[in-house]
Amino acid sequence: MSARIRIAVDAMSGDLGPRVAICAAQNFIAHFQDVDVLLVGDESRLLPFISPKTISSGRISVHHAATIVAMGDDPLHALRRKKDSSMWLSLTRLRDGAADACVSAGNTGALLAMSKFLVKSFPGLDRPAICKPMPVEKGLTFMLDLGANVNCTPMQLHQFAVMGSVLAKAKGLESPRIALLNIGAEEQKGTEVLQQARELLTADSDINYSGFVEANSIFSGDVDVIVCDGFHGNIALKASEGVARFIQKKIAKTAKKNLFNKFMAMLAWPLLRQMRDELDPSFYNGASLLGLQKPVIKSHGNANSAAFFRALTVAREQVIQQIPALIEKKFNLNIPPKREE
């Protein structure tokens, strides 16, 4: 890692176009003096929105990529055919040591496949897991996997627990409480895989295993890391997002229902706005692809520039905290020698 932190940004990814990433990057370098950003994408669509002064300062540079990975692209097709895409070229910058972390708001499957191919996961870790901090009653709870692995073995769940624990410790928790997501808190509940994972976690003295939790306890903040397979994690995360959006719409609708409500809503507008902001999932944007040899961060596809800023923050933190190195150490694995940086 060089003295300055360099983040490669797949600027063409995301549903809202490249201006989101550009705007976020400009705010980000203004806010963090130790970071430079490499925007990767169609030069003709990026350069017009960046001031010559910023470019000449060198803190934001633009690297041309001719194509993009579309949200609907098949990951394997993208892996084989899209070697001139902004996603691929961002990840090659990371691989080659020209960047210390990579952020993309693009196709999750393609990002996983390309990351695994270019950045490599640690030997012994089959596929990276997607990990995200969830806002809960008391702080944040890390949850993984959120969709990278449809079916998991007990050993994979154990690896997720170890990686989640590393992330939580880097946040300052001394002995993070780790739980397995299940459909009941009782010991005998759930599938054979969960039963075996429970045994592995109980036997690991490095893990502060807190038992099974049900999905309604995700938001209580009683545990620090929740481990699950990617199918279950994806359902829990997406259902949560769906409810939050549903409730926000409901609040807006209630406030507009009749003249009296409109008047009330006007009076209470500062309060309502505060609530809306606190419920905004974009504040928690930025999922980590854990298990890779360098930090790769997935931003939400429809993240606005504030949310993308948040994903950049996660990338910066992971470089500073050296999360991949901590995970490597934990597994005591030998990584093949790195390229010269």
Next chain:
Amino acid sequence: MSARIRIAVDAMSGDLGPRVAICAAQNFIAHFQDVDVLLVGDESRLLPFISPKTISSGRISVHHAATIVAMGDDPLHALRRKKDSSMWLSLTRLRDGAADACVSAGNTGALLAMSKFLVKSFPGLDRPAICKPMPVEKGLTFMLDLGANVNCTPMQLHQFAVMGSVLAKAKGLESPRIALLNIGAEEQKGTEVLQQARELLTADSDINYSGFVEANSIFSGDVDVIVCDGFHGNIALKASEGVARFIQKKIAKTAKKNLFNKFMAMLAWPLLRQMRDELDPSFYNGASLLGLQKPVIKSHGNANSAAFFRALTVAREQVIQQIPALIEKKFNLNIPPKREE
């Protein structure tokens, strides 16, 4: 079915004690003139709260049960040992034709096991599925299974689709849109079981199959029935409940944060109360155990009396709509001859 509708109520079930069921039953018979309620439970704890006039009218009767099934009881243990419990005796009333439906807020696993043993599922249907209407942006969406079956075969998911369709049609929908819960909307996504279920649903001309939906679309109201295995359904339902509770707490906390917010909240109190009520999951209380030969309704364990009232409403509707007979017809199955009623 007799001319009047008789609902057997496991009055001792639920976390809040028998007064919830008693209060709900009294309001219910006042509201619906065609219903009588059989309260099953400890006479000494039930009778003091019911007026002699109500008892003498015969519209509420009390049937003694010496024990209860505890929330933590192992379902199989309960099935074998708790034959003097309020749950068991409520279900025997239903089995014997002394009641037309049964409502319990007790241990879900025990209720499933006892229902299957006493009320029987239709031949060919392995285990009942738990189905609940979810409040969504446009009306309600039925979701099943919500936790009765941890692993499901493609054929079971197909059966759930048929049963869900029956329930949605009884609500007045001509051709309910049926979807399978998955981690992506694309056809090739998900597990082998989901792929096979998709083929079965596509091939069934009686089913209006709408494809896969992700969990964040549960609340959009774009489909009428969402089919999933019990593990996934349970996670989606509980995560949703968790978020709703989290947000309610957050609203309350924001409103109390400082003097200014307190003042604002006071001003907007009618609006905030309205929101709180609209978010209250108790309004949607009452899950159906579909696939049984008679209606059995599960109320939420911590339902208050308004929520329990709602579960009684579901029971009444299912008797009137003859849901079990409609399901039987759909499967074209032969039920063993019923006892004389």
